[in-house]
Amino acid sequence: xxxxxxxxxxxxxxxxxxxxxxxxxxxxxxxxxxxxxxxxxxxxxxxxxxxxxxxxxxxxxxxxxxxxxxxxxxxxxxxxxxxxxxxxxxxxxxxxxxxxxxxxxxxxxxxxxxxxxxxxxxxxxxxxxxxxxxxxxxxxxxxxxxxxxxxxxxxxxxxxxxxxxxxxxxxxxxxxxxxxxxxxxxxxxxxxxxxxxxxxxxxxxxxxxxxxxxxxxxxxxxxxxxxxxxxxxxxxxxxxxxxxxxxxxxxxxxxxxxxxxxxxxxxxxxxxxxxxxxxxxxxxxxxxxxxxxxxxxxxxxxxxxxxxxxxxxxxxxxxxxxxxxxxxxxxxxxxxxxxxxxxxxxxxxxxxxxxxxxxxxxxxxxxxxx
Amino acid sequence: xxxxxxxxxxxxxxxxxxxxxxxxxxxxxxxxxxxxxxxxxxxxxxxxxxxxxxxxxxxxxxxxxxxxxxxxxxxxxxxxxxxxxxxxxxxxxxxxxxxxxxxxxxxxxxxxxxxxxxxxxxxxxxxxxxxxxxxxxxxxxxxxxxxxxxxxxxxxxxxxxxxxxxxxxxxxxxxxxxxxxxxxxxxxxxxxxxxxxxxxxxxxxxxxxxxxxxxxxxxxxxxxxxxxxxxxxxxxxxxxxxxxxxxxxxxxxxxxxxxxxxxxxxxxxxxxxxxxxxxxxxxxxxxxxxxxxxxxxxxxxxxxxxxxxxxxxxxxxxxxxxxxxxxxxxxxx
Numbered sequence: 044x045x046x047x048x049x050x051x052x053x054x055x056x057x058x059x060x061x062x063x064x065x066x067x068x069x070x071x072x073x074x075x076x077x078x079x080x081x082x083x084x085x086x087x088x089x090x091x092x093x094x095x096x097x098x099x100x101x102x103x104x105x106x107x108x109x110x111x112x113x114x115x116x117x118x119x120x121x122x123x124x125x126x127x128x129x130x131x132x133x134x135x136x137x138x139x140x141x142x143x144x145x146x147x148x149x150x151x152x153x154x155x156x157x158x159x160x161x162x163x164x165x166x167x168x169x170x171x172x173x174x175x176x177x178x179x180x181x182x183x184x185x186x187x188x189x190x191x192x193x194x195x196x197x198x199x200x201x202x203x204x205x206x207x208x209x210x211x212x213x214x215x216x217x218x219x220x221x222x223x224x225x226x227x228x229x230x231x232x233x234x235x236x237x238x239x240x241x242x243x244x245x246x247x248x249x250x251x252x253x254x255x256x257x258x259x260x261x262x263x264x265x266x267x268x269x270x271x272x273x274x275x276x277x278x279x280x281x282x283x284x285x286x287x288x289x290x291x292x293x294x295x296x297x298x299x300x301x302x303x304x305x306x307x308x309x310x311x312x313x314x315x316x317x318x319x320x321x322x323x324x325x326x327x328x329x330x331x332x333x334x335x336x337x338x339x340x341x342x343x344x345x346x347x348x349x350x351x352x353x354x355x356x357x358x359x360x361x362x363x364x365x366x367x368x369x370x371x372x373x374x375x376x377x378x379x380x381x382x383x384x385x386x387x388x389x390x391x392x393x394x395x396x397x398x399x400x401x402x403x404x405x406x407x408x409x410x411x412x413x
Numbered sequence: 414x415x416x417x418x419x420x421x422x423x424x425x426x427x428x429x430x431x432x433x434x435x436x437x438x439x440x441x442x443x444x445x446x447x448x449x450x451x452x453x454x455x456x457x458x459x460x461x462x463x464x465x466x467x468x469x470x471x472x473x474x475x476x477x478x479x480x481x482x483x484x485x486x487x488x489x490x491x492x493x494x495x496x497x498x499x500x501x502x503x504x505x506x507x508x509x510x511x512x513x514x515x516x517x518x519x520x521x522x523x524x525x526x527x528x529x530x531x532x533x534x535x536x537x538x539x540x541x542x543x544x545x546x547x548x549x550x551x552x553x554x555x556x557x558x559x560x561x562x563x564x565x566x567x568x569x570x571x572x573x574x575x576x577x578x579x580x581x582x583x584x585x586x587x588x589x590x591x592x593x594x595x596x597x598x599x600x601x602x603x604x605x606x607x608x609x610x611x612x613x614x615x616x617x618x619x620x621x622x623x624x625x626x627x628x629x630x631x632x633x634x635x636x637x638x639x640x641x642x643x644x645x646x647x648x649x650x651x652x653x654x655x656x657x658x659x660x661x662x663x664x665x666x667x668x669x670x671x672x673x674x675x676x677x678x679x680x681x682x683x684x685x686x687x688x689x690x691x692x693x694x695x696x697x698x699x700x701x702x703x704x705x706x707x708x709x710x711x712x713x714x715x716x717x718x719x720x721x722x723x724x725x726x727x728x729x730x731x732x733x734x735x736x737x738x739x740x741x742x743x744x745x746x
Contacts, residue, residue, distance in 0.1 A: 052727065054655065054727035054728055054729075057727070057728050058728060058729065061728070090671075094726075094732075095726060095727070095728055096726035096727075096728045096729070096730030096731075096732065097728065097730075099730040099731075099732070100728060100729070100730050167597055273727070273728060386738075387735075387738040388738050398671050407732075407735070408732045409732070410732075410733050411733075412717075412719075412723055412731045412732065412733050
């Protein structure tokens with residue numbers, strides 16, 4: 044495995060592909076009068092493209108637009124406020140992935156609530172939260188279920204465990220998001236020009252190559268499913284440019300070691316067993332039809348939203364432009380808060396705090412060096 | 414002796430006396446110093462260096478060491494990288510009621526063994542016991558005293574062209590501790606690198622006059638230490654990503670969890686900034702020592718309009734590095 048990873052991040056090979064991409068970009072520019080615009084949908088790609096230096100090296104050759112694939116960043120403010128409020132109530136243990144801890148709510152964060160005495164625990168796996176529920180039978184244990192299709196099966200593994208072991212004091216606050224509806228939304232609004240998609244490797248592992256056929260059938264926009272090492276991402280960009288120059292549109296699977304045509308059928312089955320689509324609110328965008336998931340009626344005893352009545356006021360509005368950044372309309376540097384009022388130490392929006400956030404990627408890896 | 418520590422072990426009475434005599438004095442061999450309320454020393458030195466540090470590591474036993482060993486190496490290294498020769502340590506324990514005496518003995522013996530190895534003497538100590546749940550096992554504070562007879566470090570002379578050297582692989586301690594906590598669901602056979610560096614550092618300082626500064630990159634890792642140096646002395650340091658010594662296992666865990674090795678804690682590594690003409694000399698002295706065999710040149714002091722820490726990536730672009738922000742957290746997907 045290590046050998047595969049090493050080869051995929053081989054700098055010499057990467058530099059060769061960069062040269063090829065630069066050549067293809069020139070050809071594209073001669074033909075179209077501008078450089079090609081590709082969207083990397085996934086937050087992990089945003090981070091990896093910035094960290095490896097690809098974004099900086101290719102910035103005159105390919106416009107790489109960061110998409111809406113960071114699960115924390117797309118969670119709307121009211122949901123964040125509700126989760127913090129949920130954690131503040133007595134006799135609760137709220138468990139979460141680490142990324143949520145410092146996400147700013149209208150009044151404080153989970154980190155602040157924890158320092159004020161709320162029992163909030165960072166776990167590495169949702170099944171750890173089920174264990175905590177078993178150890179604390181007099182308390183309600185709630186897991187904050189944030190994520191795209193990659194994470195949803197992991198969340199459901201915890202639900203399955205709680206169901207089998209009849210853990211009645213365990214529930215989940217679901218704020219999951221689906222990839223297809225948000226891509227459709229972006230393409231239908233036409234706010235941002237996208238010539239091709241660098242498609243998310245991890246999400247694709249679950250949903251499979253077949254799930255992107257709509258991009259071809261309805262929009263004639265090519266997509267390449269990509270891994271996360273430098274060579275893998277560059278290879279995907281190269282393949283997209285090749286297709287664009289030839290004016291072809293396919294979905295290509297450039298991450299075959301991990302992604303199959305139909306995806307993970309067991310995970311898909313689990314999702315359809317426990318969950319059903321629901322209209323979901325996205326930060327800075329609003330409600331998108333059938334873009335989230337909720338527990339089916341039969342499993343609503345696991346639904347923390349039903350189990351606990353959480354009411355929060357309308358969120359306080361800030362000048363944070365996360366919404367536009369998520370949609371690829373502006374770069375973080377165009378937000379007046381970026382790098383001054385809003386930094387990783389004192390984040391105003393989730394894009395600055397999440398380890399997959401576009402603002403965090405720009406702040407950490409793409410600030411001027413001189 | 415009782416099998417477990419009780420509150421009575423910290424009340425100054427008979428049990429406390431038993432613990433001090435049978436465990437601490439036995440291990441540390443400071444019977445004479447312990448007869449007075451303070452240890453009294455005579456020192457001949459141009460300058461005296463003092464450093465204090467508290468240790469709250471969890472778990473208290475981990476691959477490659479325990480909290481006792483760490484409490485010695487941590488303070489010894491702080492003195493050593495300041496250019497001092499560490500001589501004496503004091504050790505304070507805050508023990509949670511219920512800690513097994515067997516475990517305490519292990520820890521105390523590790524302290525004695527590491528102190529012997531580092532050629533420092535333990536001259537004073539203190540023990541407090543707190544109720545169960547008010548601490549986690551044991552916390553240890555050590556204060557160290559060292560002497561400087563000739564100030565050799567001149568950080569104010571750091572200039573463009575100076576070389577940055579690290580004495581070995583980075584991130585081993587952090588990943589060893591994280592996997593020992595058992596929360597990651599990842600098993601490694603990595604050991605903490607915790608070790609006293611003073612003797613190796615003395616070898617270097619005896620051979621060259623051109624070490625400008627040293628730091629031990631503990632919490633916050635290599636990057637945070639170098640950001641501090643670049644800010645304190647208004648210089649630009651550029652690291653070469655491909656030169657960083659990183660164990661495959663550390664690299665692998667970092668890829669899975671989204672950590673960067675340059676921000677992970679080390680407990681047995683030292684950074685040197687040296688005049689480039691002595692770069693190879695320092696490197697060869699380090700590489701001859703068991704704790705420095707993976708030493709490497711990892712960067713240079715560069716000319717730049719704005720001070721700070723930069724890193725040249727494997728692909729040839731450059732990025733700015735900051736201090737570690739917030740706690741290290743895993744990513745979602």
